[in-house]
Amino acid sequence: MPLSKSLNFEQPCPIRDVLDRIGDQWSLLVLHSLQGEPRRFNELLREIGDISKQMLSKTLKRLEQDGFVTRTLYAEVPPRVEYALTELGSSFLVPMQQLVDWAKANHGGIVEARQTYTPADNSWQQPR
Amino acid sequence: MPLSKSLNFEQPCPIRDVLDRIGDQWSLLVLHSLQGEPRRFNELLREIGDISKQMLSKTLKRLEQDGFVTRTLYAEVPPRVEYALTELGSSFLVPMQQLVDWAKANHGGIVEARQTYTPADNSWQQPR
DNA sequence: TTTTGATAGTCTATTTTGTAGACCTATGGC
DNA sequence: GCCATAGGTCTACAAAATAGACTATCAAAA
Numbered sequence: 661m662p663l664s665k666s667l668n669f670e671q672p673c674p675i676r677d678v679l680d681r682i683g684d685q686w687s688l689l690v691l692h693s694l695q696g697e698p699r700r701f702n703e704l705l706r707e708i709g710d711i712s713k714q715m716l717s718k719t720l721k722r723l724e725q726d727g728f729v730t731r732t733l734y735a736e737v738p739p740r741v742e743y744a745l746t747e748l749g750s751s752f753l754v755p756m757q758q759l760v761d762w763a764k765a766n767h768g769g770i771v772e773a774r775q776t777y778t779p780a781d782n783s784w785q786q787p788r
Numbered sequence: 789m790p791l792s793k794s795l796n797f798e799q800p801c802p803i804r805d806v807l808d809r810i811g812d813q814w815s816l817l818v819l820h821s822l823q824g825e826p827r828r829f830n831e832l833l834r835e836i837g838d839i840s841k842q843m844l845s846k847t848l849k850r851l852e853q854d855g856f857v858t859r860t861l862y863a864e865v866p867p868r869v870e871y872a873l874t875e876l877g878s879s880f881l882v883p884m885q886q887l888v889d890w891a892k893a894n895h896g897g898i899v900e901a902r903q904t905y906t907p908a909d910n911s912w913q914q915p916r
Numbered sequence: 917t918t919t920t921g922a923t924a925g926t927c928t929a930t931t932t933t934g935t936a937g938a939c940c941t942a943t944g945g946c
Numbered sequence: 947g948c949c950a951t952a953g954g955t956c957t958a959c960a961a962a963a964t965a966g967a968c969t970a971t972c973a974a975a976a
Contacts, residue, residue, distance in 0.1 A: 678891035678898070679816050685963095688807050701924050712964050717925060724908075727901025731908060737972045738923035748897050755886035762883040763806035769876050770806070773855025780852075780859055813934095829953050840935050845954060865943045866952035 681726060686711055686719045688756065691745070694729060695753060698744035728752065809854060814839055814847045816884065819873070822857060823881060826872035856880065 682688055686708075693699060693707050705716055720743055723729045728749035734740040745753070810816055814836075821827060821835045833844055848871055851857045856877035862868040873881070 674892050674895035675820070675888050676817070677895060678887075679820075680813075681898075682887075683811055683813050683816050685808075685811050685813075688811050689804070692803070692807075702922090713925070714927090714965095715963065718963095725902055725905045726898045727905075733908065733924090736923090737970095738921090739925095739971085741924060748894060748901070751894065752890060755883070755890040758883035758886050759806075760803050762880060764802050766876060766879065767802035767805060770809075770854045773876070774853055777853045777855075780861065830951095833953095841954070842936095842956095843934065846934095861953095864952090865941090866950090867942085867954090869953060 681722065684719070686715055687723060690716070690719050690723065691728065691749060691753065691756065692760070694743060694745050694749070698732075698742040701741050701743070704743065723749070809850070812847070814843055815851060818844070818847050818851065819856065819877060819881065819884065820888070822871060822873050822877070826860075826870040829869050829871070832871065851877070 682691075689708055689711070690704065693704055699707070701716070701720075704720075705711065705713065708716070711719075720729065720731065724731050724743075727746055729743050730746055732742045732744070734742070810819075817836055817839070818832065821832055827835070829844070829848075832848075833839065833841065836844070839847075848857065848859065852859050852871075855874055857871050858874055860870045860872070862870070
């Protein structure tokens with residue numbers, strides 16, 4: 661989580677900085693859901709399904725801070741809030757789509773690997 | 789973390805499954821470090837810098853399970869263990885590189901967004 | 917009139933994760 | 947004999963995520 665706990669005096673490494681942001685379990689999923697039209701808070705909650713309100717809230721706030729999404733509050737009752745991708749956010753979806761395509765193409769290989777996996781023999785570690 | 793807690797009877801969604809795997813704070817960094825030559829456990833530990841032994845161990849084990857890396861134990865003393873990318877792992881670096889390139893290109897925009905960000909006014913929420 | 921419902925969150929108690937650091941094996945060097 | 951090394955594991959503690967209650971406001975249902 662710290663962008664760099666270890667000897668880092670200059671600006672944070674861009675790669676590390678960005679990976680830390682998107683590599684947090686939910687951001688990618690949220691960005692993915694935001695594709696196309698803007699979404700409301702509860703819509704995202706339902707679409708993603710197994711995210712908690714708190715995490716969705718935090719994730720959106722961070723994405724907003726970092727300029728990936730905008731948050732628009734309509735002063736209605738009950739209140740309506742819409743989240744939409746910014747240009748930066750949209751541009752991010754391009755490389756991310758490559759990743760999603762890779763996932764689709766290689767999911768089978770992963771599942772197969774999981775099945776044929778046998779845990780390593782670390783007998784030199786465990787005195788028996 | 790669950791691949792799908794909510795109504796999911798069929799096979800897990802490939803996207804979700806893969807994103808869950810790589811979206812875990814360390815996997816991407818580890819794969820990135822593994823680029824080029826194989827690495828030993830402590831090399832990775834030093835290169836990444838702020839990962840704990842336990843998390844590196846867990847991450848590598850999962851990457852191995854999923855067929856992204858191989859683990860080779862040389863029966864020497866002290867023991868030597870080398871981690872290397874499989875073909876699957878290498879192929880994953882292609883889309884990931886796109887992402888890294890995006891990160892480099894857009895890091896400035898993100899930093900800028902962070903600076904100009906002002907927290908939302910949720911006064912309708914908080915009675916004062 | 918009181919109740920219910922909807923929205924977008926926040927707050928809190930509990931569970932899950934991650935961290936730091938001690939510890940384990942065997943051997944070689946001093 | 948004692949320390950160092952490599953690759954982990956184990957444990958006690960700290961940090962983070964979860965579920966569910968709770969907030970406000972107004973409209974419609976009962």
